[in-house]
Amino acid sequence: MSKPIRPIRTEADHAAALAEIDALFAATPESQDADRLEVLSVLVAEYERAQGSAISAHPVEVLKMAMKAQGRTQAELAELLGSRSRASEVLGRRRQLSGAMVEKLAQSWAIPAALLSAPYSIESRLLRTLKIGVAILAITIGLGGAAVAGMFAWYGSDLPDTEHIAAALSGSTANVPGFTPLQDLPPELIKAFLAAEDEDFYGHAGYSGTAILRAAWHTAVSGKRQGGSTITQQVAKNVLLKESPSLKRKIKEIILAQRLEDALTKDRILETWLNVVYFGGKEYGVTAAAQHYFGKAPGNLSVAEAAYLAGLPKAPNVYRLDVADNRIRAKERRDWVLNRMAADGMITVSAARLASAEPLTVPGRN
Amino acid sequence: MRILGGNTLNAYAMRKPRRKEFLLAFRALVEAASWRRLKDVEGQFLQVVDVTPPDCIAFDFPEENLRIETRVNCALGLVRVFSVGPSDRKKRRTP
Numbered sequence: 001m002s003k004p005i006r007p008i009r010t011e012a013d014h015a016a017a018l019a020e021i022d023a024l025f026a027a028t029p030e031s032q033d034a035d036r037l038e039v040l041s042v043l044v045a046e047y048e049r050a051q052g053s054a055i056s057a058h059p060v061e062v063l064k065m066a067m068k069a070q071g072r073t074q075a076e077l078a079e080l081l082g083s084r085s086r087a088s089e090v091l092g093r094r095r096q097l098s099g100a101m102v103e104k105l106a107q108s109w110a111i112p113a114a115l116l117s118a119p120y121s122i123e124s125r126l127l128r129t130l131k132i133g134v135a136i137l138a139i140t141i142g143l144g145g146a147a148v149a150g151m152f153a154w155y156g157s158d159l160p161d162t163e164h165i166a167a168a169l170s171g172s173t174a175n176v177p178g179f180t181p182l183q184d185l186p187p188e189l190i191k192a193f194l195a196a197e198d199e200d201f202y203g204h205a206g207y208s209g210t211a212i213l214r215a216a217w218h219t220a221v222s223g224k225r226q227g228g229s230t231i232t233q234q235v236a237k238n239v240l241l242k243e244s245p246s247l248k249r250k251i252k253e254i255i256l257a258q259r260l261e262d263a264l265t266k267d268r269i270l271e272t273w274l275n276v277v278y279f280g281g282k283e284y285g286v287t288a289a290a291q292h293y294f295g296k297a298p299g300n301l302s303v304a305e306a307a308y309l310a311g312l313p314k315a316p317n318v319y320r321l322d323v324a325d326n327r328i329r330a331k332e333r334r335d336w337v338l339n340r341m342a343a344d345g346m347i348t349v350s351a352a353r354l355a356s357a358e359p360l361t362v363p364g365r366n
Numbered sequence: 367m368r369i370l371g372g373n374t375l376n377a378y379a380m381r382k383p384r385r386k387e388f389l390l391a392f393r394a395l396v397e398a399a400s401w402r403r404l405k406d407v408e409g410q411f412l413q414v415v416d417v418t419p420p421d422c423i424a425f426d427f428p429e430e431n432l433r434i435e436t437r438v439n440c441a442l443g444l445v446r447v448f449s450v451g452p453s454d455r456k457k458r459r460t461p
Contacts, residue, residue: 014373018370018371018446021370021446022437022446025437025439025444025446026420026421026439027422027439027442028441029441029442034441034442037439037442037444038442041368041442041444042368042430043371044370044371045368045369045370045372048369048370048371048372048373051373051376052372052373052376055390056390056394057387057390057391057393057394058387058390058391061387061388061390061391062391062395064388064391065388065391065392065395066395066432067415067430068414068427069395069410069411069412069413069414069425070410070411070412070413071412071413110410112395112398113399115395116400142408170449196433
């Protein structure tokens with residue numbers, strides 16, 4: 001005689017019931033075993049229902065599962081529903097299964113209508129468009145980034161590396177006529193050049209992304225080329241590159257600027273630049289320029305004179321006073337440099353005003 | 367059909383949340399079915415069943431990398447789920 005059937009209250013009861021079900025599973029209908037199996041299965045199913053979650057299946061997942069089970073394709077679904085877009089939208093949960101669709105699926109593919117009729121939310125067109133937009137943007141940014149990285153790797157492969165740069169520039173500028181070490185230049189002169197050319201020189205890593213983007217925007221909008229080069233980039237351009245302006249040169253300039261920053265100290269880069277930068281005519285380097293324009297050594301320049309010289313490298317032929325009457329533009333440029341110096345706290349506002357009041361003259365030419 | 371051992375399906379869905387909706391759909395379709403003989407199971411799940419007489423049926427979904435092994439007693443309307451795991455067919459397809 002078999003033992004009595006007990007309610008299932010615990011996991012142990014459940015496991016024991018399942019074990020007995022397995023033993024009786026092949027029972028034929030109308031037998032004692034079948035009756036026992038049926039009662040046990042009711043108890044087990046009820047216990048499992050109480051233990052499990054009550055989430056119902058998503059109609060679209062049911063449809064997909066039924067399609068996979070029967071080996072049906074999306075094309076067949078499109079034929080059944082009347083159009084490819086309808087099938088695609090249903091499978092992508094962008095369209096509700098209508099009553100007519102449910103009926104067709106139930107009749108033709110024997111999918112229970114009850115499973116397909118549950119309501120579900122669909123993705124709005126706006127949200128979908130937004131998602132596609134974000135995806136396209138992400139892909140574009142990714143591809144653009146990869147292309148830029150590839151260009152940098154390609155152009156950088158034939159440029160001198162950090163060690164070569166360090167070796168090449170270790171003593172080269174010391175041989176420049178009139179070479180002046182940085183420590184021999186007055187602080188106001190250095191400040192003037194930094195204010196005019198690269199106020200973030202001691203903060204950036206060789207190039208300024210903001211300045212490059214600003215210059216690119218200006219060039220694109222106005223059609224006139226604008227610089228955007230840091231002092232480090234200018235050293236790279238003037239000392240290490242001999243190419244004419246192009247996108248390729250700009251990329252090489254950035255790569256070399258980064259390598260320069262790794263190879264040399266900031267002071268060494270600034271010193272190199274101050275000794276090779278072009279000031280118009282035949283004048284290269286700050287010492288030659290100070291002598292040419294003011295007949296003085298750099299250490300004897302006034303703040304106003306230093307500011308004038310600092311304004312020259314941007315466009316030497318526009319601001320130089322020795323060949324044409326550029327006095328108004330030159331004074332504007334000098335005063336702009338003085339204002340920048342005051343704004344950056346390099347000199348006081350009153351010192352800037354005093355210097356602005358000085359007339360702009362080149363000895364022997366006025 | 368009445369599913370027994372459905373907690374095996376739940377446990378697998380907990381471990382592999384991406385399979386949860388698929389397993390729910392499987393459960394719903396099986397519960398809604400009323401198979402009278404094994405041929406009915408084969409008819410409804412034509413592409414995915416592996417039948418081992420007298421009553422063992424495995425539902426194997428290679429695309430979902432899922433295999434559900436069961437015993438089916440059509441006469442009493444019972445489906446006993448034994449195990450859920452990775453697809454055998456997918457393994458066979460991948461040398």
